[in-house]
Amino acid sequence: MAITFEHVTHIYQPDGPLAYQGLTDVNFTIDEGSFTAIIGQTGSGKSTLVQHMNALLKPTKGIIKIGNRTITPETKNKHLKPLRQKVGMVFQFPEQQLFAETILDDISFGPQNFGMDETTAHKIALQMLELVHLPTSIAEKSPFDLSGGQMRRVAIAGVLASQPEVLILDEPTAGLDPRGHKELMDLFAQLNQEGTTIILISHQMEDVAQYAQQVLVMDQARLVRDDTPQVIFNDAEFLNKHNLLQPESTQFARELERKGFKFSSLPITEEQLVKQLLPQLGGSHG
Structure with a gap:
């Protein structure tokens, strides 16, 4: 499912003081099957943006196209339930949304x-437990008996159980x-390789560099950049202007440049850094 925003504006409490x-x-398009990261300072509009993608919020102005469905300010809520099955959302600290008596009931x-x-839902719930690397033997336990990390996996399994096309x-x-x-992160990458469109809000620039193909940069409710991680993380002036950091590999490479190392393009992942460094370490810097 591709997602397109056309001149989308959202005003909270539009008629009040x-x-x-x-x-x-x-304005942007996210291609079907892609891995897109959304970055920006706290309060820049990232969460507001993604809440329009499964119609938790509707636009005040503009058009949103999700697959073959179009959402406008006039779209009625009763038409949106099928969309929410296709677009799953894992909120920050999703373990706080757990509520059922057993893990099996929560996921299903x-x-x-x-x-x-119920029978089919329970069967899928057990498959989702395995997918998030939890043993099916815990299915009848209370989710509140688990560690924080395990609870988060259960919450993610609950979202995946509806088999969304977009996560x-x-x-x-x-x-x-x-x-x-x-x-x-490896699980999300695996889901993406299997065809799920992944949209990630993150402050971890290493994850953005490692996994994303597209980066949307938000600042003060506006989309200020839509480009590849490689282009964005090589633009130090732009990052400084919007108070964003480069990945650690890029920062390290910049330090090495000051010491005489050469890079055709600043590496943004460890793998890229090693690939460009090895030939130089074997030569004059060896």
């Missing part, structure tokens, strides 16, 4: 809510240890 701009004239709630019978992730690894972080 506390009205404020959430989005201003935003979504599919049943969309009309699936939106709002800082999905916040607070996790490095191992838990890498396992979840």
